[in-house]
Amino acid sequence: xxxxxxxxxxxxxxxxxxxxxxxxFLKVAVRFIKTRKLQLSLFISTGDMPxxxxxxxxxxxxxxxxxxxxxxxxxxxxxxxSIVIMYDAQGVRRAAGKQAxxxxxxxxxxxxxxxxxxxxxxxxxxxxxxxxFAGAGVGIITAWLLNM
Numbered sequence: 001x002x003x004x005x006x007x008x009x010x011x012x013x014x015x016x017x018x019x020x021x022x023x024x025f026l027k028v029a030v031r032f033i034k035t036r037k038l039q040l041s042l043f044i045s046t047g048d049m050p051x052x053x054x055x056x057x058x059x060x061x062x063x064x065x066x067x068x069x070x071x072x073x074x075x076x077x078x079x080x081x082s083i084v085i086m087y088d089a090q091g092v093r094r095a096a097g098k099q100a101x102x103x104x105x106x107x108x109x110x111x112x113x114x115x116x117x118x119x120x121x122x123x124x125x126x127x128x129x130x131x132x133f134a135g136a137g138v139g140i141i142t143a144w145l146l147n148m
């Protein structure tokens with residue numbers, strides 16, 4: 001069996017990719033509903049609702065649990081990695097986004113500093129706990145449905 005055929009049969013990988021795609025689509029849809037502007041760039045950006053990273057990693061972990069058993073060592077490792085990624089998404093990355101917003105405001109107040117940065121720093125880096133939770137829900141549901 002070739003590489004691509006193997007990947008196409010790997011339910012852990014397929015669940016993760018599908019959950020990421022669903023969460024990314026929902027991210028675009030939610031933003032469109034809020035702003036009435038279609039922002040396709042959200043498919044590949046960080047931040048916003050729901051967290052596609054959380055969807056991706058929880059779908060992978062859930063699929064591992066469903067295929068290898070929730071009492072397996074590999075599920076425990078998958079779950080631990082999921083927790084770290086989701087904590088980072090709503091903690092460290094969110095704090096970095098707040099810092100970027102503060103730096104952007106400082107630069108806007110000092111026109112001579114405007115020459116230092118050619119463009120503003122990206123402010124939407126992380127997620128609120130709700131966005132992470134919603135992404136995790138997308139991931140778990142996707143994995144569950146694909147592995148039935």
